[in-house]
Amino acid sequence: MAAEANADAVLAELEALSARLTEVEAYLHIEEARGRVTELEEASAAPGFWDDAEAARAYMAELAQVKGDVGLVDRAHERLSDARAALELADEMGQDGAEFIAEAAAAAEELTRAIDEMELSSWFTGEFDHGSAILSIKPGQGGLEAQDWTFMLFKMYMKYFARRGWKVTVNDCPAAEVIGIDRATITVEGKDAFGMLRAEAGVHRLVRISPTDAKKRRQTTFAGVEVIPVLPDDIEIEVAPDDIRVDVYHASGPGGQGVNTTDSAVRVTHIPTGIVVTCQNERSQIQNKAACMQILKARLYELELEKRAETLDEIRGPKTEIGFGNQIRSYVLYPYQMVKDLRSGVETSNVDSVLEDGDLDPFIIGYHRWATEQAE
Known part of the structure; x- marks a missing residue:
């Protein structure tokens, strides 16, 4: 009876997960995504596709994202099918089917995590949510x-x-x-x-x-x-050279260890706003300055949003x-x-x-x- 009760509980969980998966497919517009994959794959195979390298990279990035969404849903359906098959085997084997019930329960747990992840992605509707x-x-x-x-x-x-x-x-x-x-x-x-x-x-x-x-x-x-x-x-953020002050110094890491013995660490101060950014990960001043400028521009963009939205x-x-x-x-x-x-x-x-x-x-x-x- 214990095995039957466990099987019933797992079956109920799988039915609930199946319903959630159907909702996620609607959120992510999976059928539309399948069509978009076909369009993008045909476009990428066309002659001259790479003539415009920047546009081609954008196409390939979109293709990777859309294929990833479709792949997540397809793998979730496979897990669901495998779990149901395991329960059917457990039912056929009676008292000897505990191992298959455990297999189905493990698949349900894995499926729960996968659907959580897909639901989470569907909640991200902000302009930058899908990026770094x-x-x-x-x-x-x-x-x-x-x-x-x-x-x-x-x-x-x-x-x-x-x-x-x-x-x-x-x-x-x-x-x-x-x-x-x-x-x-x-x-x-x-x-x-x-x-x-x-x-x-x-x-x-x-x-x-x-x-x-x-x-x-x-x-x-x-x-x-x-x-x-x-x-x-x-998105371009203009920073006037006269608006920044660049200082260099010895880099050091957590725990007190030295990173290197040259003045490679960079501190960039944006004079009009007082924003200060420091980078010391890279081995050269040029690389660290480039990293500082990327972070500075992101913070200046955020500051502009603050001014607009208060x-x-x-x-x-x-x-x-x-x-x-x-x-x-x-x-x-x-x-x-x-x-x-x-x-x-x-x-x-x-x-x-x-x-x-x-x-x-x-x-x-x-x-x-x-x-x-x-x-x-």
């Missing part, structure tokens, strides 16, 4: 502890980016004098990177026993995360003090263990999976589901 992002972390209230917390967040995000398979460039991550880092700026390239990471913009709060306090007292510290889009090539809510959420009362997520290590997003209510007691392994998808997906519901 620039994520910055800086310490807030908490003194030296906040610099250590900034470094902990930096490592958490690097683990998350690796889990996602995104390409990462650490533009700037200088070590603090005593513990942790002064700040971090990271360029993240990958599908839906900006849309996904918008969930992380805001104040992050840590509660733990202080590692620097001899009396081992509880300490609360804060760090701020900013997320802005990498601007597409067709708010940053659409891009990164409102600017707030990085301290008490403004946090979007709390990470509590003492007196109990809990990570909780204060907007969506998503929480877990497995803090190591979040901080050490970068398992942020439940929080990011939960935030976007919550934000979508709030907008309805």
Whole structure:
């Protein structure tokens, strides 16, 4: 009877997933996408397609994206079919079918994650949501502890980016004098990177026993995360040479190690706005200056949006003090263990999976589901 009950539960879950998959196909306009794939493939095979290299690259980028969406749905249908077949085998085998029920349950779990991912992508309707992002972390209230917390967040995000398979460039991550880092700026390239990471913009709060306090007292510290889009090539932001000041200095990395022994690190100051961008990842001044200018232009574009809309809510959420009362997520290590997003209510007691392994998808997906519901 237990095997039958398990099979019934898995079957009910599969039927619910099938309904969700049908909804996702409608959101993503999959039948239209299949037709678009055919059009783009025919266009790419036509003589002279590569005569206009820039237009050809745009076509190929669209083809890759549309084929990716179609492929995700097709693979989801395959998982659903395999799970149903496993349940049928379990039914035929009676008491000996537990292994096939377990196989179907595992397929249902995998399918749930896949549909979550597709639903998430369907929620991204912003101009830059499907593109790359620039994520910055800086310490807030908490003194030296906040610099250590900034470094902990930096490592958490690097683990998350690796889990996602995104390409990462650490533009700037200088070590603090005593513990942790002064700040971090990271360029993240990958599908839906900006849309996904918008969930992380805001104040992050840590509660733990202080590692620097001899009396081992509880300490609360804060760090701020900013997320802005990498601007597409067709958006041009003019920066007058007379409006910027460029300084160079020795590069250094987190933990105090030297990156190189030349003045390759670059600091660009935009004089009219006071925006300062630093990059030290690359080996040459030229490369670091180019990275600085990309980030500066993205921030100037964001500033222009702020002037037009009188708010940053659409891009990164409102600017707030990085301290008490403004946090979007709390990470509590003492007196109990809990990570909780204060907007969506998503929480877990497995803090190591979040901080050490970068398992942020439940929080990011939960935030976007919550934000979508709030907008309805």
